[in-house]
Amino acid sequence: MAPRVVKSGPRLTEYLNAVKSPEPLFGDVQKHVLDKAAKPSGRRQDVIHPSEMVKSDWCHLAAYHRLLLEVEPAEKRKTTFTRENIFEEGHRTHSKWQRWLTEMGRLAGDWKCWYCGAVFWNDTTPAECHQCSAPPSCLEYAEVPLNAGPLRIGGKADGYSPHDFALIEIKTLGLGSLRFERPEFLDRYTVETDHGRLPDMTRLWRDFRRPLPTAVRQVQLYMYVANHFEDLPVDRTVFFYDFKPTQETKSFTVTFDESFSEPLIEAAAAIIDCLQTDTPPFCNINGRSGCPSCVEFKETNK
Template sequence: MVPRVVKGGPRLTEYLNAAKAVEPLYGDVQKHVLEKAGKPSDRRQDILHPSEMVKADWCHLAAFHRLRLQVEPAEKRTTTFTRENIFEEGHRTHSKWQAWLKEMGRLAGDWKCWYCGDVFWNDTTPAECHTCGAPPSCLEYAEVPLNADPLRIGGKADGYSPEDNALIEIKTLGLGSLRFERPEFLERYVVDTEHGRVPDLTRLWRDFRRPLPTAVRQTQLYMYLANHFEDLPAERTVFFYDFKPTQETKSFTVNYDESFSEPLIEAAAAIVDCLQADTPPFCNINGRAGCAVCLEFEEQKK
């Protein structure tokens, strides 16, 4: 039997902790998940991902290095069992909402046939594979590709409703998300109890009235790509939010405003120009000194 190997770093620490679990099966599940996470990622490294571009700390120099070397920074390859569990729960939430929309015939996008391997677009739930005629049981929803090839940008929206001219984004909301993106909002609902300071979930969810800022910026970029590069009319994005602590749901609508995306499009064009000229741009986060991410690429190059 080939020995199982998990490389050093945070993942190794998690792996060793899993081996000490009181319940052996629980520990084995954690080790299995971490082993899967340790395999090479299929995430493309030759394109700019909208999810990264919309972050406040998106480094243009790091993006240049990643596109040129086609590898992700080392810190992106570290993970924990908790993080992988969060990702898996997010995938299942997507599948749930997409399944309901498929049943309604309100979901357009790419569909993959597991029988012949073809991927094709359909404006509603297809009755069969367009290529081989395989039944719907062989078809899987492959979401909505949004690409700007001249700018090396590529991403996917969670769905598209032609009837509404709307992209669809499916999100889960947990206390960790709020702690990271809107800590001042979360703190507003923390109360003192006999068990310490805890958030009042009922009031917090009641007053959560708009998508998180990063989600809004990302979907604005998605709509820009849909309208300018995919010939896909996108006047708005409909958000479906699941609140993790209570499983309650909400929906929000964000109208298209391309002024949100214009600086990102200009930055992407500048990075592509630098690639073609083989001249690295300056770090836009920390100037000539560089930031943690682009300096990490410099170390990887060495």
């Protein structure tokens, strides 16, 4: 068997650190996780994801190339063991809230049967698989598909409650999220201690009173797609936030305002027009010079 080759970069550093771990089993776990992360994720490359559209650095030219090729640049996903651990914790948080809502009969969406492979929609907790009649123990919640077919926008909401006409978004909040999206908020609650400057967790969580901006933009786009393309009546999104340092929770509600999403919908329509005419758009981030996202496609296609 040929030896495994790991390309240079952040992942190589993580991989070598795992090899040098003083506890062999811990190092083996890290290598296992990094090996899994290096494989194709299965994330669709033939659609524009709302999570990318709402970012300030969303490049229309990069989106055009990805839709045209239906592939990400080879080096697009750089990861570390810590990052993969954060993702895994997020998945567990999602499962917890979705399980509670399922037990209450308040969760609609797609369900997957692990016995026959069928995926079907149900407005509440299903009593059995619609295809093979397998019991609920064989069923797993598969969330809420939100697709705008003509615009090739595709994503998933964490949940939908028909009783409340609400989408559901489940989030974890850590210092990293605040450092990236609201550094001024984090600085406000950072104090001098005998161990250096540290955040006052109690006051910070007490004064955290609204979802992070990117999350708000994303759910507005979800609600736009739900109402205009999926015939899913939605007038708000309910957020459940878990605070990582203390495991405390909060809930917020964001009401639907389609004006938030109209510029993004127009941009997606323009990208589709460019695909149909085989005319690449200009990079909207850095003009003719290009930004890191679209330049990466140029490097990949050399």
